Amino acid sequence: MEIVRAAGLKKYYVTDTYEVRALDGVTLCVEEGEFLAVVGTSGSGKTTLLNLLGGLEEPTAGGVWIRRNSLKDMTREERTVFRRRNIGFVFQQFNLVPMLDVYENIVLPLRLDGEEPDETFLEELVTALGIKEKLGQMPQTLSGGQQQRAAIARALVTKPAILLADEPTGSLDSVTGMEVMGLLRTCADRFHQTVILVTHQEAAAQMADRILRMSDGKLSGGEKV
Numbered sequence: 001m002e003i004v005r006a007a008g009l010k011k012y013y014v015t016d017t018y019e020v021r022a023l024d025g026v027t028l029c030v031e032e033g034e035f036l037a038v039v040g041t042s043g044s045g046k047t048t049l050l051n052l053l054g055g056l057e058e059p060t061a062g063g064v065w066i067r068r069n070s071l072k073d074m075t076r077e078e079r080t081v082f083r084r085r086n087i088g089f090v091f092q093q094f095n096l097v098p099m100l101d102v103y104e105n106i107v108l109p110l111r112l113d114g115e116e117p118d119e120t121f122l123e124e125l126v127t128a129l130g131i132k133e134k135l136g137q138m139p140q141t142l143s144g145g146q147q148q149r150a151a152i153a154r155a156l157v158t159k160p161a162i163l164l165a166d167e168p169t170g171s172l173d174s175v176t177g178m179e180v181m182g183l184l185r186t187c188a189d190r191f192h193q194t195v196i197l198v199t200h201q202e203a204a205a206q207m208a209d210r211i212l213r214m215s216d217g218k219l220s221g222g223e224k225v
């Protein structure tokens with residue numbers, strides 16, 4: 001079943017002195033449970049694509065549908081709530097809240113919605129990610145790889161429709177980075193989680209079911225791994 005659709009997606013940054021076509025007509029369908037990687041060189045438009053798919057930025061043209069909900073038909077407030085309930089984000093920087101322990105960081109998206117965590121699912125998640133013993137610690141006492149695992153748990157705790165990962169291994173050494181990628185793959189398989197990963201690292205992209213290539217704001221490819 002199709003879970004994400006982008007059609008004719010464009011993002012132009014225009015000023016008096018320049019026009020950057022960061023995205024230049026992207027059409028994309030992602031199936032439920034699919035792990036898609038988008039690879040491309042620096043400046044090719046990968047982050048822009050992810051920001052538009054996640055409703056963090058508005059397109060110049062085209063649209064995004066998640067579970068058949070059109071992001072552009074929502075008000076800003078509706079989009080914020082929709083995003084919190086349906087989209088998990090993992091960034092290069094882990095963005096954990098330093099005043100909260102690992103457990104409170106992970107359940108934060110639920111707390112913001114006034115919800116309590118499903119403790120059985122949470123335990124499964126932190127066990128799969130290997131951070132069950134770290135829940136009582138503060139983020140700054142964790143290694144980079146452990147912090148990223150906590151960030152992945154936080155992104156998945158709401159059982160989002162899609163997980164959007166922007167260079168999740170970018171702040172990690174190559175061995176730790178591949179471990180984190182392996183865990184993302186495990187979560188995708190175990191929880192039937194749809195994942196869209198953008199990266200410039202071919203090795204990381206090889207974890208995906210399908211790889212698309214981005215160049216000058218356009219997508220090509222679609223080879224199965």
Ligand SMILES: Nc1ncnc2c1ncn2[C@@H]1O[C@H](COP(=O)(O)OP(=O)(O)OP(=O)(O)O)[C@@H](O)[C@H]1O
Nearest residue numbers: 013020022040041042043044045046047048049200
């Ligand atoms: N706010 C902005 N204003 C002007 N240009 C922008 C803005 N944001 C992005 N761009 C430009 O859009 C293009 C695509 O940027 P984007 O960050 O999506 O690329 P990327 O593939 O993610 O690069 P990287 O791998 O280096 O993160 C670049 O040329 C960038 O300079």
